[in-house]
Amino acid sequence: MRSSLLRRLFPGWLLGMFTAALLAGVFGALLLSGLIFDTSASSQHSKTFAWAIHLTMIHSVRERAGRQERPDAARHASLLNGAAAYARDCVACHGGPGAARAPWVSAMLPTPPYLLDSSSRWSRAELYRLVHDGVKMSGMPAWGEIEPDQTISDIVSFVQQMPKLSPTEFARLRQQARPATPDSPTAIGAQEPSTFSSASSPS
Amino acid sequence: MARSRNAFRVEDADRRRTGVPDCRAIRLALAVCVAAIGLAGCQRSAAADRIGDPRAGAIAIDRMACGSCHRIPGIEEADGSVGPPLAHFASRQMIAGVLANSPQALVRYLEAPQEVVAGNVMPNEGLGDRQARDIAAYLYTLR
Numbered sequence: 001m002r003s004s005l006l007r008r009l010f011p012g013w014l015l016g017m018f019t020a021a022l023l024a025g026v027f028g029a030l031l032l033s034g035l036i037f038d039t040s041a042s043s044q045h046s047k048t049f050a051w052a053i054h055l056t057m058i059h060s061v062r063e064r065a066g067r068q069e070r071p072d073a074a075r076h077a078s079l080l081n082g083a084a085a086y087a088r089d090c091v092a093c094h095g096g097p098g099a100a101r102a103p104w105v106s107a108m109l110p111t112p113p114y115l116l117d118s119s120s121r122w123s124r125a126e127l128y129r130l131v132h133d134g135v136k137m138s139g140m141p142a143w144g145e146i147e148p149d150q151t152i153s154d155i156v157s158f159v160q161q162m163p164k165l166s167p168t169e170f171a172r173l174r175q176q177a178r179p180a181t182p183d184s185p186t187a188i189g190a191q192e193p194s195t196f197s198s199a200s201s202p203s
Numbered sequence: 204m205a206r207s208r209n210a211f212r213v214e215d216a217d218r219r220r221t222g223v224p225d226c227r228a229i230r231l232a233l234a235v236c237v238a239a240i241g242l243a244g245c246q247r248s249a250a251a252d253r254i255g256d257p258r259a260g261a262i263a264i265d266r267m268a269c270g271s272c273h274r275i276p277g278i279e280e281a282d283g284s285v286g287p288p289l290a291h292f293a294s295r296q297m298i299a300g301v302l303a304n305s306p307q308a309l310v311r312y313l314e315a316p317q318e319v320v321a322g323n324v325m326p327n328e329g330l331g332d333r334q335a336r337d338i339a340a341y342l343y344t345l346r
Contacts, residue, residue, distance in 0.1 A: 044262065050279050098317060100326035106266040113271030116285045116324065163285070166322055 041109040050110075057135055061122070065129040075157075078150075082158030084177035085151050089143060090115075091174065098167025099174070110138050119160040127156045254306045255333070260341030263334050272325065276345055286325060292342040299323075309339045 030036045045053070086096075093112040095101040105112055118127065132152045134142030144152055165173070261278060264270065270281025274288035295304050299320050302308040313335040316325040330338070 044265065045279075047279055054280055095326055097324040098322075098326055100328050101268070103329060106268070106328075111266055111268050113268050114283070114285070114326075116272060117283055120284060167317070167324055168322065 041107065045109070053137075054110075057138070061126050061129055061135075064133075065123065065126040078154040078157050079161060080173075080176075081151065082154035082156070083173045085147065085155045086158050086162075087174045087177035089147070090155070093139075096174075097162065097165050097170045099170060108139050112140065115159055116163050119163065124156060124160065127159060128152060131155055131159075254310075254343065255336030255338070255340035257337070257340040257344050259334075260337035260339070263330075263338050264341060267328050267330070267338075269338075289342060290345055292345045294346060306336075306339055306343070309342065310335045313338055 027036075044050075091099060092102040093105050093108075094115045096114075097116060101112065101114075122130065130140070132142065132144035132149070134140045143155070147155075162170075264275060264278050264281070269275060270278050270283055272283040272285035273281060274283065274290065275281035276290050292304075298304050298308055298312050299316070301319055302312060310332070312319050313328075314330055314332070315327055317323045317327055
C-alpha cells in the first residue's frame with residue numbers, strides 16, 4: 001500500500017526532473033566555487049569550450065548585424081580618418097600588414113587575431129557591429145562607447161581595405177597618423193597612398 | 204573455470220576443423236603493425252623533439268595568433284587565409300618559395316620573415332629563439 005502511494009507520488013519523470021535539478025545545482029555550485037573552472041588566462045580553454053564560445057560569438061554578431069544597412073563608405077577622407085583611428089585604437093591588439101601586435105597581447109586569452117582577412121569573414125554590417133559593440137568576456141572593447149559613429153564607420157572602411165596595403169604603405173600611414181608635434185607637423189592626408197587613390201574612385 | 208577453459212579448447216578445435224584461420228596469426232600480424240606504427244610515431248616525435256618541444260610550440264602558435272593568417276592543422280580556430288596553409292609542412296620542399304626547408308631555415312624565417320622575403324605582410328613577432336624552435340618543432344609534426 002505504502003509503496004504504491006510512493007510510486008504514484010514519484011512517477012519516473014518527476015524523479016528524473018528531481019535528479020536533473022540536483023545535478024544542475026551541484027554543477028552550478030562547483031562552477032561558482034571555482035573548483036571546476038579555471039579563469040586564469042595562462043591556461044588554455046579546452047577545445048570544446050573554445051569552439052563553443054567562438055561559435056556563439058560569431059552567431060551573436062551575425063544575428064544582430066543584419067538589420068541595419070551600412071553603405072560602403074570607402075571615400076578617401078574616411079579611409080585616412082579610419083587609418084588614423086586604427087593606428088590609435090587597434091594596432092596594439094590586432095597588428096597590421098607586416099606589423100606585429102604589442103608583445104603583451106600574446107598573453108591575452110582569447111588573443112586578438114590579425115584582421116587581414118576579416119573582410120572575407122565578416123560583412124560590412126557585421127564588422128560595424130563588432131567594432132561598435134565589442135565582444136563580451138574577450139577584451140575587445142565596445143568602441144561605439146567612446147568614438148562617434150562616423151569614426152567607427154571609417155575604421156570599418158579601413159579594415160576592409162587593409163589586405164590591399166603593403167607593409168610599407170601601412171607603416172607610412174601609421175607615421176602620418178601620429179599626432180602632429182610642433183617640430184614634425186605631419187598632417188593626416190598630407191601624402192596620399194596610392195592604394196587609397198584607387199579605392200576612392202566610386203565603383 | 205575449468206569448464207570454460209574446456210569450452211575454449213573445444214572452440215579452437217572446432218575452428219581448426221572447419222578451416223577458419225587461427226586468430227593467433229592475425230593477432231601477431233596486428234601486434235607487428237601496431238609496433239611499427241608506434242615506432243614510426245616515436246621516430247617522428249624524436250626528430251621534432253630535437254628541434255624543440257612541439258607541445259609548447261602549439262601553445263605558442265595559438266598565443267601568437269598565427270592561425271588568423273594560416274590554416275594550421277591541430278590548432279583551434281587556425282583558419283586564416285592570408286598566408287599559405289601549413290599542413291604537411293614536414294614534407295614541404297621550400298619555405299616561402301625562397302629557402303630550402305630545413306629546421307635552421309625555418310627558425311630563421313620565423314624570427315625574421317621580412318628579411319627573408321622583402322615586403323612580407325607576415326610580421327616579425329619578436330619570437331625568442333626557444334619559442335621559434337618550439338614552433339618549428341610543431342610544424343614538423345605536420346607530415
